[in-house]
Every structure is written in C-alpha cells, then in structure tokens.
Amino acid sequence: MYSSMRDNDEYLYRFRAYELEISPEEIIEFIDKNHRGAGKEYKSLTRDLLAYIPDDHEYKGELKVFYKLCFEDSTSSLRINNIDFKLAEILYNEMRKSEMTAFFVCTAGNIFSDLSKRFTAEGDYLKAYIIDIAGNIAVTATATMIHRKITEEAGRIGMRTTNYYCPGNCGWNINEQQKVFEMLSGHYSGVMLSEVNLMYPVKSISAIVGIGKHVSFRENTCELCHNIKCPYRNKSHQEGK
Amino acid sequence: MNDLIKKIFKCVEMGKINLTSPYPPDMKDQDGADELTRQALDNGIHPSDILDSAMIPAMEVVGNKFSRNEIFVPQMLMSAKAMSAAMEHIKPFFKSGEAKRKGVFIIGTVEGDLHDIGKNLVAMMIEGAGWEVIDLGVDVKTEQFISTINEYPGSLIGLSALITTTMENMKKTVNEVKSKYPETRVLIGGAPVTDDFRKKIGASFYSPDPQGAVNYLNSGLQV
DSSP, X not given: OOOSOOTTOEEEEEEOHHHHTOOHHHHHHHHHHHTTTGGGGGHHHHHHHHXXXXXXXXXXXXXXXXXXXXXXXXXXXXXXXXXXXXXXXXXXXXXXXXXXXXXXXXXXXXXXXXXXXXXXXXXXXXXXXXXXXXXXXXXXXXXXXXXXXXXXXXXXXXOXXXXXXXXXXXXXXXXXXXXXXXXXTTOSTTOEEOTTSOEEXXXXXXXXXXXXXXXXXXXXXXXXXXXXXXXTTTXXXXXXX | OOHHHHHHHHHXXXXXXXXXXXXXXXXXXXXXXXXXXXXXXXXXXXXXXXXXXXXXXXXXXXXXXXXXXXXXXXXXXXXXXXXXXHHHHHHHHHHHTSSOXXXXXXXXXXXXXXXXXXXXXXXXXXXXXXXXXXXXXXXXXXXXXXXXXXHSTTOEEEEEOOSHHHHHHHHHHHHHHHHHOTTOOEEEEOTTOXXXXXXXXXXXXXXXXXXXXXXXXXXXXXX
C-alpha cells in the first residue's frame, strides 16, 4: 500500500465480487427501493442470474492524482496540466477548496451487458433487466470502493475527499468526459470512450474527486442541484449509468 | 365475456406466462397466457376476439398502472412476456388475414447509444396494443430508419436515447426522416428527453412513459 500521494501518481485497482459485496440482496433491495417492493418476487431469479458471473471476475479501475490546480472563479473552471475543465457552478463550488484532485475510470467489464444482450435476444426481458441493474450496482460499487481507497489514503496525510463526480451529472457537461480520459493518459482499465461519450464496456464510470483539508463529502449530492428534471436525481450514486 | 378470454386477460395483466412460470406466486401451477390462448383458439374463439377483448385491453391496464406508478418495470416486463407468449399463437392469423394489426411502428435506439431497456418496454407495449413492431435494436443509423420506412410505407417511427450527447443524433435522424418523408410521424423518448427538446428538433410526439406513446398511436395521431 502506498503511503503518500505525489503529483502524477497512478494507482491500479482490481477487486473481486466478494470485496465489493455485490449480492442478490443488494440488487433486490435496489429494485425494492425503486419499485416499491417488487424485487422480493424475483429473489430466486436474481440469485440464479448472479451465478452467471464467475467468482473470479475482475472489477477494475485506474486513478491518477494531480497537485497543480488552477481555479478560475469567474468561469467556474479548473485548469490542470493545460487542460481546462468547465465545471458547472455547483461542482466548481464543491471542488474549489481542493488542494489536489484525482481522476479515475473503472469498469465492471462486458459480462453484464453481454448477458443482458443475450437475454434480450432470447426474449427474456426480465432477466435482461435484472442483470443490467446488477451491472449498474457492480460498477457503482467499484467506483465507491476506489473512492474509499483514495479517501483512506488522503486521510493518512491529513486530508479529506469530496464525493466522486461524473461528467454528465451535477450540471457538468458530459463532453468533458473526453478531458477526464485525457488526464488518465492511456490508463483506462480497458475502457474506451466513443465520440458521443459512451464508454465501452457500458458498465463503466469516469469521475473526478477533490482532495484537501477543507473539502467535504455529502451524503446526498442531489441536495446541491436544483435541476428537478434531472433523470439521475436521487439515483446518481446508486445506479451508475 | 368468455371464461377463457377473462383468464387470458388476467394472465397478461398479472404477467403469468405459462404453466411452468413461477410468477406471480399466487398463480403458480396454473395455465398461463400461452396455454390459455391455444385453448381459446382450439375452442373456436376468433383470434381477433382474443386480441381485442383480452390481450390489448390487458396491456392497456398494465400501461396505465405503470403510468400511475402502481406497478414497475419488472412486473411490466412479465406482462409483456405473457402477451408475447399469447401473440405467438395469434401471429399465423395476421398472415392469413383473419386478424389485423393497426399499423407498423419502427423503433430503435439512435446511433451511438447502446441502451435498450426503455426502448424494449415501449416496443412491447406498442406490440401489445395491436401494432406490428419492427425493432431495429440499438445504435441505429439514420439510413437504417430510412430504408425501413421504404420497406414499410406509412409506418411510424420511435427513437430512443439515454444520454444527452446521443440526443443530438436523434435530431439528425428526425431531420433526415422529415426531409425525405415529411408525413412520417416520429415519436421520441428516453430519460434525458423532454417535450421542449421534441419541439426544438421537430419530432411529432414525446412521451415520458410507454403508455403515452400507445395512447398517441391509438388516438389517430391527432396530437
């Protein structure tokens, strides 16, 4: 385990399902929460579906740390290594007290989407739906674990972290995802980004984390935002994308 | 109403696919939409009666329950699957002309976008409402939509997108379809899509849920 964070430090993470605690119960709980109890009916089906995912399937991600930050209040932008991030005001305010930032990309791989496609082709849309949700939960758990690791590391040098924020959320334009990938300079854990900012494998997340003595973590990031039409409202850190 | 028709209605509404299906638990070990539709046809019930008195109204109930948040995606998917099981028995009668569909609806997720759950839901609900659905899948290029319209003159189009950047491709598809086939109705939907966006790109209709699309198609397209 590394003991300090230096500028341009890169970290590679690999997890197994047991470390991420992805279980049928969690998927059922997610469906229940979003569909008022509908998940319990499909408990045994969910168990059967998770058996398709090998125990040794890898959930992976790569993260890079940057020290030299230049904040521009008038434009709510953050410049790092000559790349300008146009953060929306909400996100800019969250990041403003950061002394360093971390960018990461992580993925649950293709297995969930491949299974979902297979079930769809077989006309079994319920199975396709449940395994798709499982993929969302898996990649979100991977991102949460990476965030936990970087928070622990920041704690060792007396710093805290913000939440992780993804392009496309909190008013941050999804086109900025290209810049997130640029920051990671080729270390994408096999994730590819299309021209329209769709990541392959689909069950992937890219994000920024602010690190500093005076930044704060929020239990609910939707409280920051006034966009009541946002499709990800109250779900952004539960569903992945 | 015939007892078999009532039972098929209930199976589609509740998502009881066939005898072996364990869902819903309170209908376990009972015949499902699959067996009952076969029995209804064997008993001389006209396929159009099965469609018009059981399958289509049952799916309408399902769609309305979904719009009112009384049921959710998993239950809707089970109902759609039960409807599909019944539809397999009805399909030969479309070919023979003994049963008729309301029209052709071409649907796909726009170029660059691979998300399909919402699109599938809409496709199933529209099929359940008595339309022939041509599902082009995901990442569908404008040219594919246009060539399919060529193949099915008078058809309607449904476009789905889940991310804001692929909404731009929706705009491109709407523009090209409308320039080649100005009379073609184009419905749009997907999590980030709004009615304001629909107006901006000149699409015909936007619905936040599948039943809205069904109602639009069934309304004689007056909206």
